Amino acid sequence: MTSGQVTAAARERRTIALRDVRRGLLVDAAKTVFKAVGLEGASMRSIAAEAGCSTGAIYPYFQGKEELYAAVLTSTLEALKSEVMDAVSISPPHEAAQAGLQAFFDYYLKNPDDLALGLYLFGGVHPTGLSTKLNRPLNKLLREIFDLVESAFVRAGETDPVGQTASGMAQATGLLILEQTGRLRLFKRDASDLFAKHLKAL
Amino acid sequence: MTSGQVTAAARERRTIALRDVRRGLLVDAAKTVFKAVGLEGASMRSIAAEAGCSTGAIYPYFQGKEELYAAVLTSTLEALKSEVMDAVSISPPHEAAQAGLQAFFDYYLKNPDDLALGLYLFGGVHPTGLSTKLNRPLNKLLREIFDLVESAFVRAGETDPVGQTASGMAQATGLLILEQTGRLRLFKRDASDLFAKHLKAL
Amino acid sequence: MTSGQVTAAARERRTIALRDVRRGLLVDAAKTVFKAVGLEGASMRSIAAEAGCSTGAIYPYFQGKEELYAAVLTSTLEALKSEVMDAVSISPPHEAAQAGLQAFFDYYLKNPDDLALGLYLFGGVHPTGLSTKLNRPLNKLLREIFDLVESAFVRAGETDPVGQTASGMAQATGLLILEQTGRLRLFKRDASDLFAKHLKAL
Amino acid sequence: MTSGQVTAAARERRTIALRDVRRGLLVDAAKTVFKAVGLEGASMRSIAAEAGCSTGAIYPYFQGKEELYAAVLTSTLEALKSEVMDAVSISPPHEAAQAGLQAFFDYYLKNPDDLALGLYLFGGVHPTGLSTKLNRPLNKLLREIFDLVESAFVRAGETDPVGQTASGMAQATGLLILEQTGRLRLFKRDASDLFAKHLKAL
DNA sequence: GATGAATGAGCTTTCATTCAT
């Protein structure tokens, strides 16, 4: 039976939980707006509107637009990681690595905006100061995703697991970009088919 | 012997030549600024400053920022095409295709900003109206570059020349992007080595 | 006795009241500037300066210059309507209509810039899209002013109340414009005298 | 028989004639553009384009936009004067004045843009310095037009010829403006009918 | 914490006009 007292600890837990919920709502809103109009096209006002709050209400949760962008990216990478994790665990051992790469490819095929979003880091302006602090956790997350595939290759006894992983990721990334920029149409080829070929050749 | 008369035709030639020079100067200035601060970060003011003229002086030559961007992109693609053309022509027949792919890869390795620049088409917002008109000639140019490699594969008797070209381009693109976004460092692998491996496996 | 609580409703009332005050200040500032330098000569910057705020501060209240202009016009038409209303109500029945027309004439005689302002609708370019939306409420207001005079003519048993009203308004408008453009000086005649004559002849 | 010599006088005549032709072409072009997009909407570039010459080529003939505008106005007033002159001369004496007023009304009914153009003087910005110099010859021309009607009234033995003329012009102007601003539609009345009534009542 | 008004610098673009050719 509880004491009926609200302990300080309980209150803090509640506060933190609420914070996380509100942060999550903002990240979702930002993701929606970023996907719709791009990183530079998204104004804090429009993100706030999407989230159903005022502009000023964003700043207690995020220092600014860039931090919001980092949070969005983190969220998409976590979704990606979860899919890759499923893929490499469920499959029979020697096919796990391929399934992992396929999961990586499929995720971005289904969520093309997520890839575009991820590349702002690359194509966009580089106010390097902030971006570095922002980049570290993203790289960590990505490293974890790569590791999932890499260790599958290791378990499968592959001679160059690192190279195979890197090469597969590169092929996926390249195909997806060519596809989404409409360059692959120049070949009248399908990204999925070409990626399947790549995997078979491994 | 000349008559000493300035003919109308001569004057027009001079005018056109001057126009082209000035256009070229503006394209160079824009390229510099775009590379330094990105497409959205570049202001017409800063491009004008780089070119040593006033903002208003840009508009007789380019309708706006997007047209300037298209001109920059065209110029880099033409440089790329020229390098690929050299590669596929000089090499002995059965190695020409590989040399073409290598030239493609090397160009962007040496000019990393050019790749970033090309991907704004992808990452940015797409005010599709203008972008379509802008995209067509760029696609044509790119198609010509792809063709150079493709026909080398054809001459070499390759069974799937289109697929080989697409796959090679994708691998190059993917590796370069992973490299330039610092993702490849996570593998402690070198883009050039990985690309060499890909070519060898063809 | 009040509870000392600030209710949500009370706060909202206050917010709305403040909004209206600020809107009003902006309309006044805009009217001042429009009268001084004309519609096209007035810059948002100068209006903001007159209102004692920054340019950006205007936009939460008015979508742009045209909306600001519409608000100014509405405000002058409301002032005009109020004067005409007084005139037609106070006078003895059979003179009410004439008093209404006289009030119309006098208003613009005393506020010549208001007439000029109203005619931008006529002389300027018509980016009809917005202007239509802007025009409707203005026409409604004007129609109400006309109605005041018209029904006075009806009450007075006039045979052609609509024609009399239209004719009187046209005479007033024409005289005021000729006066204000300095064309009436060519006749060495006074607008007021001529209008008095017109009324007498009714 | 001519001497075959080109005399200095003849050459000068030719030069002046050419000048006038070119001036006339520019005035026509300006009128077209002013009517299409308004005074402020018309750029010197667009006027030059309409006239088939370069921007710089306007300035030897006109000091600037305002002078060009004055020339356009002069040209329309001359056309108006010519029509009024025809009207007052052809008609039988006692109807001449009314015909003159009718001609004034009809001219602007057929050329609504000309009225709008004339009112920029009124509604527009007033850089009074230049406008005064510009205004004098226009007033002179207008005075001549008024005189045509006025003397017809005199010849007809009218007791107040000046007042009748002024009143008729005012009625015409007022009706035309109410018509063209769409205000007359509020009365569901036709400008022509109302003006006919006014003339009959004279 | 939330609000939303305010800032003020920033943007792209247009303009009348000048002037070397």
Added chain:
DNA sequence: TATGAATGAAAGCTCATTCAT
């Protein structure tokens, strides 16, 4: 005189961010 490139100031408007309430 004609050209048309260039100027440079201005325009309307938007933005991320701050801050009094």
